Amino acid sequence: MQEKQERALDLQRVSSTILYIWTTCLTELPDVAPCNGTIRLPPPCEESPSSGSSKDRSNNSPRRRCRVLAPILLLVAALLLGGLCLPFLLQTAPATHEQRLHVIRRILTEVPLIDGHNDLPWNVRKFVHNQLGEVNLSSDLGRVDPWARSDWSHTDIPRLRAGLVGAQFWSAYVPCGAAQLNAVQLSLEQIDVIRRLAEMNAQHLTLVTSVSGLIEAHRQGKIASLIGVEGGHSLGNSLGVLRTFYGLGARYLTLTHACDTSWAVCSVGEYNGTQDNVPGLSEFGKAVVRELNRLGMLVDLSHVSTRTMRAALQTTGAPVIFSHSAARALCNSSRNVPDDVLRNLAKNGGIAMIPFYTYFITCNSTATIKDVIAHINHIRKVAGIDHVGIGAGFDGINFTPTGLEDVSRYPQLLATLLEDPTWSEEDIKKLAGLNLLRVFSKVEQVRDEWQRAAVLPVEKISPPDSSACAYGSS
Known part of the structure; x- marks a missing residue:
């Protein structure tokens, strides 16, 4: 300086x-000043009329x-x-890729790189049944079985450090098959795994639940660990469970996964006409969104249908996120966001975080960094630079773009973006983390305003569960 x-x-x-x-x-x-619309040119060089030879x-x-x-x-x-x-x-204007990487390394000491979605906690359950004593996250898991044999494994602390990750939303995910069975219990166990992973690796990770905590973790050189609950079926149709998740540190809820709930429609049936007469959100679904606003918890619209996207944007009083969704205009997947929703997202103040799953990027099994950049640039063009971020989805995908194979590769993406003269350092900072920080700050602001206004918790009850597995169903 x-x-x-x-x-x-x-x-x-x-x-x-x-x-x-x-x-x-x-x-x-x-004198060469303009005069009456013409320029008086200097006269040819001539001798001065002054005295002397x-x-x-x-x-x-x-x-x-x-x-x-x-x-x-x-x-x-x-x-x-x-x-x-x-x-x-x-x-x-750094001339070489190595010079651009140097710029990115400097930028990411000033601004935390925030990724919106990582499924490592589910792999911990899938591979070692949540026995954390069998997971040395500080080692290179790419050399350790069963992680090394899996196409679904991309994350460990050495690679997170190499990727200059400043903050990571870890997904507390459970499959749709657990809906109306033990989804709530499994979700609580996954939240427990995330919390314990942070505790066991405290030299590198720290659990945070606020913007200020995230910024402080980055200042201390640690990776801020945040919790996102992926799928409304994890609530068991209970706002009390939602409040409990928030109390345990969860800071976003994905309204659906790959299955409908009784109150929100997912993206799976987008093109088969089954959703034509179904509202995106029921009255209870709208109550879920309002309770998320009141709590100060991010509304995540990845995995939901277009109808649900629009209903949620009309209902929410705070900015929303797409934690891992790309542009539908470039890959016509129902998991991606159409342009009209992107324009409304900009009005809402929210953010779409680009995933690295090739089937969301090119709609097939292969893609490159350039393909991911095309989605970033499209969302920037439609919604604006303030409304795009990164949500790779590592450990929950089995096909990654060439050049973005694991969590160590984020600097390569940002340095490649910097080749484009339309991308400034300030733009890179927004994409990397400032946009998410702004959205998160606004969500906290809405929470605080509602608290000062003495807005009470939502008491709405979902339709009764008629399952034989539910107490009081008869």
């Missing part, structure tokens, strides 16, 4: 000196001195300004 200030002062001094000399010389020249007048005239000095001054100015400006030019 001090070096930049000194260079700026040097530039100012040189500019002032050159301007002084130049303007002094120019004062000796004829013609030889003296020729050698000493101001006009003659100016002709001699002008090229010299211009050359000196070019050399001085060029030498002083070159470091700035190299800094603002």
Whole structure:
């Protein structure tokens, strides 16, 4: 910073000196100011009418001195300004990929890189049945079975560090098959896994539940760990369970996963016509959204149907997120966001976080960094630079783009973006984390305003569960 200030002062001094000399010389020249719409050009060089011999007048005239000095001054100015400006030019327009990576490393010390979705906790359950003593997250899991044999494994602390990750939303996910069975219990167990992973790796991870906590963790050089509950079926149709999840640290709820709930429609049936007469959110579903607003918990619209996206945007009093959804205009998957919803997302102040699953990027099994960038640029074009982020979905996907194979690769993505002259450092900062911080801050602000207004918890009860597994169903 001090070096930049000194260079700026040097530039100012040189500019002032050159301007002084130049303007002094120019004062000796004829008037070239506009007059009646024309320019009065300087007359041809002629001898001054001043007294003295013609030889003296020729050698000493101001006009003659100016002709001699002008090229010299211009050359000196070019050399001085060029030498002083070159470091700035190299800094603002890095020429090589390695130089751009250096810029990204600096940026990510100033702004936390925040990823919206990672399914590592479910792999802990799937691979080692939540026996955390069998997981050394500080080791290279790419060399440890069963992680090394799985196409679904992309995450460990060494790779998170290499990827300069500043904050990660970990998914407390349970399959739709647990709906109306033990989904609530399984979700609580997954929240417990996330909390214990942070505790067991406290040198690197720290559980956070607020914007201030996230920023402080980044300042301390730790990876902020946040909890997102993926799928409304995890609530068991209970707002009391939602409040309990919040109390345990959950800070977003994905309204559906790949299955409908009794109160929200998922994306799976988007194209088969079964949703035409079904509202995106029931009255209880709207109550869920309002309770999320009251709690200060992010409303996540990934996995929901377009109808539900629109209903939630009409209902919410706070910005929403898509924790891992791409642009439907580029890949016509029902999991992606159509342009009209992106435009409404911008009005809402929310954010769409781009996933790295190839089937959401190119709608097939192969993709590249450039394909991911195309989605980022499309959402930037439709919704604006303030409404795009990153939600890779690692450990929950089995096909990744070339160049984005695991959590170590985020700097490569950002450095590649920086090749594009339309992307400034400030734009990169917004994409990396500032946009999510802004949305999260606004959600907290709405919570605080509702608390000051004494808005009470939502007491609405969902339709009764007629399952034989539910107490009081008869």
